[in-house]
Amino acid sequence: MKQAILIIGYKSIDNIMRIIDYFDDNFQFYIHIDKKSNTDLTPLYTIKNKTINIYKEYKVYWSGVSIIKVSLFLVKKALEDKNNIYFHLISNQDFPNKPVTHFF
Secondary structure, rough: OOEEEEEEEEEHHHHHHHHHHHHOEEEEEEEOOOOOOOOOOHHHHHOOOOEEEOOOOOOOOOHHHHHHHHHHHHHHHHHHHOOEEEEEEEOOOOOOOOOOOOOO
């Protein structure tokens, strides 16, 4: 049983790397990077022992219909692997970009 983390990203590759590092190998990653982004994706391709699928299919406009298109695209890709049972749709901003040291 695998869990699929579907990530809609733009430019914060460091934060995406932290998300991937946080989860163990029971998770597979389906990452869509905005087609408008010129961010270097090389660090994502160097990660070992994780299943990472990277796409750059759509120009994403926040609060536009493209968010729905990208979400459905990632779900479709994740459904191709029948081992994926649970799906988590997040953006790269849904994970703190700095370690949390206190709550109050």
